[in-house]
Amino acid sequence: MEHANHCISCTVxxxxxxxxxxxxxxxxxxxxGTHEPHPAMDECTDCQSFQKK
Ligand code: SF4
Known part of the structure; x- marks a missing residue:
């Protein structure tokens, strides 16, 4: 099993x-990071380390 980094919870x-x-x-x-010019809520932020399985 891959090493779980307990500092980074994720459900993706x-x-x-x-x-x-x-x-x-x-x-x-x-x-x-963000894809918005002025991020205002959590939906505005992204994990830019995401890679499609
Ligand atoms: S890279 Fe980002 S989206 Fe992927 S498992 Fe880690 S925290 Fe979650």
Whole structure:
């Protein structure tokens, strides 16, 4: 099983970096960013380390 980074909780099971058996990311670090010019709510932010499984 991939190493679960307990500092990064994540429920995006369609990501290649998700641990699948547990809701954590397997990366040592992730990049968070935004696709909005003026982000105002959580929907405005993105995990830019996401990779399609
Ligand atoms: S890279 Fe981002 S979306 Fe993918 S498992 Fe890690 S935190 Fe979740």
């Amino acid at each position: 099971k369609s990501c290649a970096h998700h641990c699948q058996s547990t809701d954590y990311c397997s990366l040592d670090k992730i990049q968070v």
